[in-house]
Amino acid sequence: MSRKLLLQSITAALMGGTAMADAPKVAVDIAPVHSLVASVMEGVGTPDLVIPAGASPHEYNLRPSEASALQEADLVFWIGEDLTPWLEGAVETLSDGATVTTLLESDGTVLLDFRENAFFEAHDHGDHDDHGHDDDHAEDEKHDEHDHEEEHAHDDHGHDDHDDHDSEDHNDHADHDDHGHGEHDPHAWLSPANAEIWLNVIAAQLSAADPDNAGAYFANAAAAREEMAALSDEVAETLKPVQGGRFIVFHDAYQYFEDAFNFRASGAISLGDATDPSPARISDIQGRIRKEGIECVLTEPQFNPGIVATVLDGTEAKTAVIDPLGSDLDPGVELYPQVIRNLANSLAECL
Known part of the structure; x- marks a missing residue:
């Protein structure tokens, strides 16, 4: 059974055939994180992407529709100001009533320090968060x-x-x-292990805002985590x-x-x-x-x-x-x- 059909079956069972409540409005900073949020919301709602995938997250001018997505959001998920410092002011101003989740600050996220030389040695891949400089x-x-x-x-x-x-x-x-x-490299989404952590965080935040759909969110997150583990195995083989x-x-x-x-x-x-x-x-x-x-x-x-x-x-x-x-x-x-x-x-x- 495909992942989509599996999720539909799980969602239908969880909802018992009743109509699902309206999903909260959700805004997400970059496309890879948007993909994770979309996975958790599948069958319930669709998040808005603030920064188009082809744009640099480091420097970008919001279009009116993207600013509107932030303004109307009940929840905002973003990597954090380490990746998009210019977005911090927009989030604070436009999404002042929203629940904002900074994924780099989520418990369990593995963070690596910036590497400071042009050439990397075997040991020089950045320290994890619990190490100093x-x-x-x-x-x-x-x-x-x-x-x-x-x-x-x-x-x-x-x-x-x-x-x-x-x-x-x-x-x-x-x-x-x-x-x-x-001090930390913000490209943390390129670790599937971090993505697995964030799927739980996303499901928990969505469930708190929308308890009627909590079962669907956590079922989706569990299915996505299984897919993430399979993806890691696939990449290792590649x-x-x-x-x-x-x-x-x-x-x-x-x-x-x-x-x-x-x-x-x-x-x-x-x-x-x-x-x-x-x-x-x-x-x-x-x-x-x-x-x-x-x-x-x-x-x-x-x-x-x-x-x-x-x-x-x-x-x-x-x-x-x-x-x-x-x-x-x-x-x-x-x-x-x-x-x-x-x-x-x-x-x-x-x-």
Whole structure:
């Protein structure tokens, strides 16, 4: 039986053939989270998506219909200001009467710290929430000392005589600050384990607002969690033949996926989300590709393909496009699993 038919059967049984109460109005920030909320609300109602999948969550001007969705919402689900700092004011102003759930603050969510270097070592995938930054910095310092001649000059923030390299690295960190990022990487939806946690949170909040449909919400969440577990197994199988392959991403947004499937990137062309890398950074990345035999450079639809072409020039690495938001997918229940599946497929095909 398909998931849709199963959910319909469960919902019908739970409601005992009676008419379902009107669903609350729900607004959601980004398409992957909207997909999770839609899964929990399936058969009851449909949430509104505030930020279109093809738009950058870091910078966006709300259209009247999207502002209206926030204004009319009984509940708002969003990642948090670490991802969309500009949205915080709109949520506070337009949704002042709504129940607002910040998913990054939900109990059980695994949070990873930002990685602060262009090149990642096996240990350098960010600490979980219960670790501080001191150990991370200590490991970075060891790495810098070990590779002083090749990399430290490019990543050292403390020397004014390396203007080109310093300005690039400072710009990368400035990007995080300009976007309102806190200490944690906000791309936490790329961990299916976090998605499973959030499905319960979403069901609980919807049930509190709409107790008449609580049974349907929790049944939907349970079915979606089972699907998430199957998805993780599927992705692990997809990546198994290329496990250990070496790849670089355009910007550092994938460590939750890397952490979930123990498949680490070797580095990022740009640490920031909005600033192009300097010639010095590109040169460093090219050197790493040649030195370590990097097989794949992954880019995203919104980034300049010319930069990737420059990085690849003179190397044997291949390239593929990945998309953490599902910009080419239809919003809805199937979007989230397809985003995770597409990441794995693109990586496996590129390596």
